[in-house]
Amino acid sequence: MKKLVLGLxxxxxxxVIVIVVKTFLYPFTPIQKTTAQEEQIPISAISIQRFxxxxxxPTVSTVDSAAFNYAPFDSFRIYLQDAYPQIFEKLEFYTINTHGLVFHWKGKQSTVKxxxxxxxxxVVPPGEYNPADTAAPHLFQPEDKFAGPITEIQDAWDYYPFSGNVKDGRIYGRGTLDMKNMLFAILEATDKLLTANFTPDRDIYFAFGFDExxxxxxxxxxxxxxxxxxxxxxxxxxxxxGIISTKGSLSGINASVALIGCAEKGFWSARVRVKGLGGHSSMPPLHSAMGKAAIIMTRLEEHQMKPMVIPIIEQFFKNIGGTxxxxxxxxxxxxxxxxxxxxNTLSKNHSTNALIRTTTALTQMKGSDxxxxxxxxxxxxxxxxxxxxNTVADVRQHLADACKGFDVEIEDVRPAREASNVSPINSQGYAVMNRTINKLFPGVVVTPYLTIGGTDAYKYEIVSDHVYRFMPIAINNFEQQTIHNNNEYISIQNFSRMIRYFELMMKEYDTK
Incomplete structure (x- = not known):
């Protein structure tokens, strides 16, 4: 017995020795130490004003096509033409399906991709706001014809959500982070390059959707x-x-991290109708339809799809592990x-859990009136x-298994979409991003990442194998929470860095 214990x-x-040695030998990406200071990028008053x-x-899109108000979208295109005459004059411009805006900037080598x-x-609706704020003094006064509908009086917004109010180094309003900021940063960078008589080495296209x-x-x-x-x-x-998540925003990671989305998750929303015995509540059955639905929902939450570390998350861990x-x-x-x-550790946090499994979210329920x-x-x-x-078929089977033993009907709320392809990190398109981010944000850890939410990007997989999802802004958890929320804003510093980022991406894409 003593020999057995000693052997164990x-x-x-x-x-333990093997684990420690393997830890030291694991090829974590070295963390680059730098003394370089972040560049303070000037921005003109006209750039802020145009944005x-x-x-x-108020270009608010709606699911109901019959209720979609296209008038602000028409006004927005006219506004862009007035704000950026040089771009509309020197680039080819055309529309797709009336409100999809496409620009083509011809380069020196039109034979390369x-x-x-x-x-x-x-943008999404602004939610509730205090109508008194529309009369507050702003640097740029809101135009009455663009004022959105006034809802119940609340103090949810500090400023009218379509004011474009500029205060204390910030620009407030719906769309400042999602995502008119990217559109205007691209146009500002282009306008700046055109003024300098720059011609890109290869053709550049811009495509601006209106119902993302x-x-x-x-x-x-x-x-x-x-x-x-x-x-x-x-x-x-x-x-x-992805974004640059500032130091302290990601639990356990002692650095700012640039999260380049090389893939995004798919989605499926299903409506489950659970049948039971109806009637008066004075003589209820042993198991009502609602009780049966509750059992199914409990199964879904307690027995979720199997977690796994996919290759892109493996690379993510390799890149951030050094911190x-x-x-x-x-x-x-x-x-x-x-x-x-x-x-098990990653599953206990909702943000990291989303990186390792197909997630399950119960969102709506309807019973008796x-x-x-x-x-x-x-x-x-x-x-x-x-x-x-995972595939849509896998998820359908998972839901069917949770419903076993009950009389149910399952229907799609919206057409299901498979997860996207995974774009490589050994491409020129990724390398240029990596280089540009390191120029503007010294000391940041750049890593591929899985985008949790849906974007327009996956639709363009039919025309490219290299699709990357990244907005060059450095924000903390609080600022991230303003996206689709009250008091959405972007700092002027972030907006100026966005302009510089796109300027460098266009100017130096083919620079070795």
Whole structure:
């Protein structure tokens, strides 16, 4: 018995030594130490004014096509023509499906593959705001004809959400982060380069959709199909997605991290109708339709799809691991034995859980309209965000398994979409981003990442194998929470860096 115990202790010691050695030998990306200071990039008053003016126009998209108000979208295009006459004069401009805006900047070598920069100019509704704020003094006064509908009086917004108010180094309003900022930064960079008589080495395209917030089927999808029909393929496509998450924003990571979305999750929303015995609540059945629905929903939450570390997340861990604690490094470097521990730890946090599994979100439920009536049918909606490596068919089977033993009907709320392709990091398109980010944000860790939300980018996979999702802004958790929320704003410093980023991307794409 003593020999057995000693043998086990020896094995344990050997195991610990192996784990420690493997941790030291694991090829974590070296963290570049730099003394370089972040460049303070000047920005002109006219650049701020043009951007703020675009925020004033309430280009709110709606799912209901019959309720879609296109008047602000027409006004926005006219506004751009007035604000950037040089761009409209020197670049080819055309529209797709009336409101999709496309620009073509001819380069010196039209035989090489062009690059494409995306944005969208529709925004989500502003929510509730205090109508008294529309009369508050602003640097740029909102135009009455663009004032949105006044809702219930609340103090949710400090400023009228379509004011483009500039105060304390910030620009406020719906769309300042999602994502008129990207559109105006691209145009400001282009205008600056045109003024300097710059001609790109290769053709550059811009494509600005108008319904990204409600699916992009009439904007980005139609534009991508038009490119496909014209046999135009791109060396790289750039859209929103990742950001620079400032130091302290990502738990356990002791650095600012530039998250380049090389892929995005798919999605499927399903409506589940659960049938039961209806009637008066005075004589309820042992199991009502609502009770049955509750069992199914509990199954879905307690038995979710299997977590896994996909290759893009493996690379993410390799890149950021050098900034993490030794314990975290051990888990990453020794997944051959510690992966269950790693997955269990990641599963406990909602943000990291989304990186390792197809997530399950119960979003809507409907039962009886009266407190004393049993509904014969109870329905709920579940939204899945599908991890690359899982398929829509996998998720459908997962939901069907959760519903076993009950009389249900399942229907799509919206057409399902598979997870995107994964774009490589050994391409010129990725390398240029890496180089440009390091110029503007010294000391930042650049890494591929999985974009959790949906973007227009995946629609352009039919015209490029290199699709990247990244917005060059450095923001903390609080600022991230203003996206689609009250008091959305961008700092002037971030906007100026965005302009410089796109200027360098266009100017130096072919620089070795």
């Amino acid at each position: 202790l020896l094995l344990l010691v050997v195991l 703020a003016g675009g925020i004033k126009i 062009p690059i494409l920069f995306l944005s969208h100019y529709d 917030e409600v699916g992009g089927t009439e904007g980005a999808l139609k534009i991508a199909e038009d490119f496909k029909q014209k046999n135009i393929t791109f060396d790289a496509v750039y859209d929103e997605g 993490m604690s030794f314990t975290s490094k051990m888990a990453i470097a020794n997944q051959w034995i510690l992966q269950p521990v790693l997955l 009266a407190s004393n009536v049993l509904a014969p049918v109870v329905e709920f909606v579940v939204n899945f965000r599908i991890l690359p490596g």
